[in-house]
Amino acid sequence: MTATPSNIIEMDFVVVSEDYSRYLLKDGTTLKVKIVVRKIMRAGLITAQGYPMNLGLDAFNVIASIVPPGLKHDPSKEPWDPVTDVGTELKFEPIEEKWQEYITHDGYKILVKPVVTKVIKYDKYNEFGEPIYSASVQTIMNIERFASTASTAHPQATKS
Numbered sequence: 001m002t003a004t005p006s007n008i009i010e011m012d013f014v015v016v017s018e019d020y021s022r023y024l025l026k027d028g029t030t031l032k033v034k035i036v037v038r039k040i041m042r043a044g045l046i047t048a049q050g051y052p053m054n055l056g057l058d059a060f061n062v063i064a065s066i067v068p069p070g071l072k073h074d075p076s077k078e079p080w081d082p083v084t085d086v087g088t089e090l091k092f093e094p095i096e097e098k099w100q101e102y103i104t105h106d107g108y109k110i111l112v113k114p115v116v117t118k119v120i121k122y123d124k125y126n127e128f129g130e131p132i133y134s135a136s137v138q139t140i141m142n143i144e145r146f147a148s149t150a151s152t153a154h155p156q157a158t159k160s
Contacts, residue, residue, distance in 0.1 A: 011040040013110065016101040020064070023116050025133070026091040030066040033114045033137055035059050037102060040110055050145055052108070061114065061137045065130060072129040080124045080132045087120035087134065099142075109146040112139060 020032035037059045042052035094116075102110040118136040126132055 007044045008041050009044055011042060011104040011106060011108070011110075013037075013040055013102040013104045016103055016109075017098075018100045019098050020062075021097045021114050021116075022095040023092045023119070024095050025119060025121075027071060027121065027131075028068045029071065029131070029133070030095070031092065031116065031119065031133065031135060032064045032066070033116055033135065034062050034098075035100060035112050035114050035137075035139055036062055037100070037110075037112060040102065040104060051143055055110070055141070055143060057112070057139070057141070059112070059139070061135075063133070063135055063137075065133055067130040071131055073125045073131075075127050075129055076124040076132075078124070080122060080126075082134065085122050085124060087122040087132075090119045090121045090133070092116065092119050103146055107146050109144040111142040111144070113141075114138070115140055 015037075018034055018036065020034045023031040023033065025031055035057075037057055039058035041056045041058070043054040045053040047053055097113055097115060100112045102112070104110060115138045116135050117138055120134045122132040122134070124132050
């Protein structure tokens, strides 16, 4: 986002859906990925079509796995270190990539989708005895105009 702090507008929002996307790893593990959005911000400029020119997210990735029993071992005695531990790249296929949806109070529908681009499996195991995986995740984002007024843009808004 290339805007100065003085012209950044924070867009309050309601979470409509924030479900996991799922990927099947070559070893049989299902990787679950979602993006948790904490803030949606925009610059004050709006295009002629009515869309913000610059839109930014404050968000983080949540990654979980469902590991087949045959892949589990005793937890590693040494903690995993992403800087020094070397892993192996693992092939994967998408099972379902879900759009997450947020409605802003100023009338926009923000759609966000996590897309996994790389998975690394390490020879270490977490406290549940599951292999440790890391994933590179790209965020795909789209914006739609939802409504012209805040009262219709906010599903929980009440009319006076």
